[in-house]
Amino acid sequence: MMSNQVHDLDVTNANIPIAISARHCHINEEDFYHLFGRKAVLQKWKALSLPGQFASQQVLTIKGPRGHIDNVRVLGPFRTETQVEISQTDAIKLGVAPPIRMSGDLADSESITLIGTNGIRHKKQGLIIAQAHIHMAVSDAAAFHVKDKDIVTVEISGKVRQLHLMNVVVRVSPDFILEMHVDTDEANAAAIHTHSIGKLIKME
Template sequence: MNNESIQTIVEEVMSRLSAGTEKVNSVPLAVSARHCHVSQADLEALFGKGYTLTKKADLSQPGQFAANETITIAGPRGSLEKVRILGPARHMTQVEVSRTDSIKLGVKPPLRESGDIIGSAPITLVGPKGSLYKKEGLIIAQTHIHMTPEDAKGFGVENGEYVEIKVGGERPVTFGKVLVRVSSRYKLEMHVDTDEANASLLTGKQAGELVKIEGIS
C-alpha cells in the first residue's frame, strides 16, 4: 500500500470520526418570532363563543401548530399587529416577544422560562370580536433547548440544567445559560428569539455545539 492510499484511508477515518462527534454534540436551531399562546376562554373572548383555532402549519414540536388566527397586542407606547397564535389552546395565556418588541410596546417583560408568568408584564390583546387586558402574561422567553429523554441521556444533561451552545458562521457566537427542557413530547431543537438571531446573523438553518458548564443555576 503506497503513501497516497494510506493518507486517503486516514482522511476517511478522521472524517467519519468527526461526523460522529458532530452528530452527538449538534443541536439544530430555530428562530422563534413573537407569538401568543391562549387559553380557550380567552380565545372565545377574542374571537367569539365556541371558537376553535384552525391550523395554518405544523410546527417542529410534535402536536404544536401555527394557527391561521392572529391578534394585535398593545402596550402603553404602541402595538404589534398580526401576532400569530400557536395551538392548541393552553390552560393559560402567554405572549412571547423580543426585547425590541417590548420597547415598541412600552413595557418591560421579564426574561422567563415558558409557562412562568407569575408577576410578568401586563398586555392588552385585541381580536376581531373583543379585547382583553391581562395583568400578567407577557415575557421574553429564556433561550432554551427542547429534547427527549434519549437526547438528554446522549448529551449527559438533565431537565432544568443550563448549557452553552457554540454556533459558527459569519458571526460566530456562544449562547450562555441555555435552559435544557426535557420531555418525551419534544423534538430536539434550540429556540432563539429574533433579536438573538439577528445579532448573530442566524437564519434558523444552522446547528450549534452543546457544551456542558458547571456552577450555573
C-alpha cells in the first residue's frame, strides 16, 4: 500500500485539493424544531466549500449505547432526512457500528440519539461513516476522464507519509467545485493537513 509502484492503473497528472470533514449532522426541519424549539433559526455560522452549504450556529450531542459526543455541528440547508456522519473512532466511543456509505444512502444504517437544547430525538437510522469521495464539476470530470459514481484511488504524498486511499467515489454535479473529502481518521492516517493535495489514479 505504501509502495510507489501501482500496477494496472492509469495515473493522471492533475492534483485534487483535500478537505477534512469532521463529524457533523445534516438535519430535516421536523427534527431541527423538535431539538431546538419552534422559534429556532438554522442560521449560518460560516460558509462551506460546497456552494450553498453552511455550518450553522447550532450544535448538538449524539449519544450511543456506550457514550456520547458533544458539540456536533449542524449543517444547512435543511435536508429531506436527518443524517449524522462520524468517524470509526467516534463509532467506537459511542458503541455503535455504522456502515460506510455515501451521503443520503441511509437504508438500514445505524441508529443514534440526538440531544438538542430543546429536546431529544432517537433516530432508528441515519448514522453513517461517510465514504471518501471527490466532488467534481462537469468540466473536472471530463478532464479526469471519469463520470459520476466511478470508483478511483487517490495517492496522497506528504513529507511524512504516502498512501493510496482506495474505493474513493467520484461525485459529479454542475454545482460542485473540485475537492476530495476524507474523515478525520483518514486524515490522521495520511498526516493530511489543510492545503494537502491528492493525485487521482483511475482504474482501467
